[in-house]
Amino acid sequence: MTASAPVVFVVDDDASVRKSLTRLISSAGYAVKTFASARDYLAHAPPKGPCCLILDVRMPGLTGLELQEALAGAAHRRSIVFITGHGDVSMSVKAMKGGAVDFLTKPFDSKDLLAAIQRAVAKDVRDRGDEAKVSDIQARVRTLTPRETEVFALVVTGMLNKQIGAALGIGEKTVKVHRARVMDKMRAGSVAELVRLADGLGVIAAKE
Template sequence: MTPVIHIVDDDASFRTALGRLVEASGFRVASYGSGEEILSRLPTAEPGCILLDLQMPGLSGADLQDRLSQAAPLLPTVFLTGHGDIATTVRAIKAGAEDFLEKPVSAKDLLEAINRALLQNEKRCAEHHRIDKLHALAAGLTPREFQVFDLVVRGKRNKQVAFELGTSERTVKAHRHAIMEKLEVNSLAEMVSIAERLGLLNAPKRGGSAP
């Protein structure tokens, strides 16, 4: 699928010129005259990235970046601005911007930045799909299996799990075997890795059903 490059800039002539360059390089283009406009018609899950002007009337590029990090987290942002400074650059990069280019920018530098952003988009999408699969696998655990899983990945031994849940070690072992099959893993280390990626180890100990 051909990536979509989302251009957000209040300068219509600049958007047009940039759009022509991007399209001539084989990409599709979606243009927006303001931050409010892109938020009103958020990009779909298609591959792509965002070329974002920093200084715009209304919602600034930096504020829009904050909003898009929540609304469209898979799309990397490349800032294009004629008003760049070190402090703004640092803030943008810390907030997750893929690149920061000052206008006028050469076609070579721009396309290189777009290609880097598209690689990052590909990585984010792949990780997103992996996390979705892990959530689906964890959702297949029964409430009791999830209790055992939650305790085991926090370092509890079978005997401790059995005592805490008021059951036998044999039952805990049976649950662990079922959990490993459902999560498609072969070791405790892999179970812990899944728990970390799902954010379970940062949450309080739970005894309920799977997320």
């Protein structure tokens, strides 16, 4: 498994459009997968590697915008580039507010699309990295016992062992034991690292 090319998913009901987009995008070095409808795309297994989505806005069944909404609640974010023949302003604004990377109207310049794809893939890679980090940290947190979790929360507050013990109604000695286990389970080499792990849970997710 070497690092393969990013995958561009194209969802468009027009077969000729799918064909021409496939030619254009694959010639730029991307892998391409096409779908004739939003439903077909949703039935497909979520992508594992770097990728982005090219959506036609107008489609029978779910529209591109509706697909975007449906994916907003999904586990990972997707980078979406919209293309449309009959776009209006409110449509494009809605798409962009929904986090779309770009919104192109036909006819568009090939290099504009490729540039948008590049940005979208880059965004996807960033998002994936963040998600991977967060879920990695969450996995470590889940290995903590309830008590360890409490101690963890107070340690990253900057409280002394003594104070933590008082707050939890246990001895300082016990705090030390839990604390050591927390450092071990969280794989933190110092308090500074531990604080970053704790803050990373919120910060990375919030940075949008």
